[in-house]
Amino acid sequence: MKKKKFIAPLKSKVLLVFSSLLFLASCDLFSIKSEEEDPDNPLVASVGTANLYLADIDHISKEMATTLDSAELVNRYIQSWIKKQLVIREASKNLTLNEAEINRKLLDYRYALIAYEYEKNFVEQSLDREVTPAEIQAYYETNKENFALKEIIVRTNFIKLEKSLPQKRQLERLLAGNQDDQKEELKEFAIRYANNYFIEDSTWIKFDDIIINTPLSQNNNHVQLLRNEKLISVDDETYSYYFKILEYRLRDQVPPLEFVRDEISKIIVNKRRVEIAEKLKRDIYNNALENNEFTIYE
Structure with missing residues (x-):
């Protein structure tokens, strides 16, 4: 044979x-x-x-x-x-x-489970989870169209405070300014007077997440609102809500790298995981082939 x-x-x-x-x-x-x-x-x-x-x-x-x-x-x-x-x-x-x-x-299942556990342990021990900024940047530039937004995202300063407070004019002045000293003053103002605030202006956030529980959540035309207004203020019966829109991206647009950095890092690590598993299988096969460790008869 x-x-x-x-x-x-x-x-x-x-x-x-x-x-x-x-x-x-x-x-x-x-x-x-x-x-x-x-x-x-x-x-x-x-x-x-x-x-x-x-x-x-x-x-x-x-x-x-x-x-x-x-x-x-x-x-x-x-x-x-x-x-x-x-x-x-x-x-x-x-x-x-x-x-x-x-x-x-049951025997097939047992062998498959043994192989799976071995492969999983080998991959986890071999996996390098460190991803450099250069790797993230390169992946982003090559695949940025794959990250098209499904929702609006913004960089913004958000302040919620009681409508009756006399400091509202001071807040409007601070939100209109762009100087570094005014940014620090804005933070101090928020800590002292605001019921709620978000002033991490270097952080991108989903617009729906920042306007939840505010009157803006009832506005159905967010695109027009963002295009026409840089400083948005709305009131309800008790509170005033201020949004200083610093930058925005609309649905289907490419998000900035900062918004997808963590996602890209996970993708790169997962690709490494798959590559290690595939290499393990190839190495096992090639070693067995080289040492004549298996035969099939016709």
């Missing part, structure tokens, strides 16, 4: 058929009743011939911080166990189970 080099690829199998899950559950979650019971491991619940013992749930109470939390979690576990056993019993009445097929699937 001719020989061919072959190796089964490492592949995580996510889904098992329902019968396999039933078999797993029945193996792992109960013990068959015996005539003699261990006094140090009393019976907690039973469904037919399926038993749940104290040893099966003892780890739950040890992991919980308080007695109340422990008791509640144990009770939930017992109820969940009972429901699973009832489903297993009902299924066994209505399904013709092929034990050989179930065992084959």
